[in-house]
Amino acid sequence: MISTIVSSSLLRLAASSSAPSAALVGRQLSMTATQSASKLSSILEEYRAQNYAMELPRRFRQDIVKAACSSRQYNAHATVSADGIESVLQNIGAGNRMSRSEIDEILNEVGVCPVNDGNAQCVISASQMIELISKH
Numbered sequence: 001m002i003s004t005i006v007s008s009s010l011l012r013l014a015a016s017s018s019a020p021s022a023a024l025v026g027r028q029l030s031m032t033a034t035q036s037a038s039k040l041s042s043i044l045e046e047y048r049a050q051n052y053a054m055e056l057p058r059r060f061r062q063d064i065v066k067a068a069c070s071s072r073q074y075n076a077h078a079t080v081s082a083d084g085i086e087s088v089l090q091n092i093g094a095g096n097r098m099s100r101s102e103i104d105e106i107l108n109e110v111g112v113c114p115v116n117d118g119n120a121q122c123v124i125s126a127s128q129m130i131e132l133i134s135k136h
Contacts, residue, residue: 030105030109032105033108041133043089043098068081078125079123080125080126081107081122081123082121104122
């Protein structure tokens, strides 16, 4: 009974939060990943408000994801890596506001991590990235 009350309270709290969804693409994120995703979203929103005030937020998010994509072709199969996110943050002058470990934390929980030459390079799809940086 008590666990049901606590669970329903947490669900209401999560639903009312302006942070990115804690259940991104059907997965529950850890508190650390949720905080990191919220931080990334806040950094990008601050940049949008200062530099893209006349642009629609959706268009801005698409441009950010396009810039962060691993391949130069932005399509349904485009992926975003930690290097891409880090590059975007550097380009907008916010490279020092988010650590690589925070970015990796998000991608480790949300993305897929194929192993190439012994290294796991986690990536997320472009649509997951848009959902991640969108405020709910």
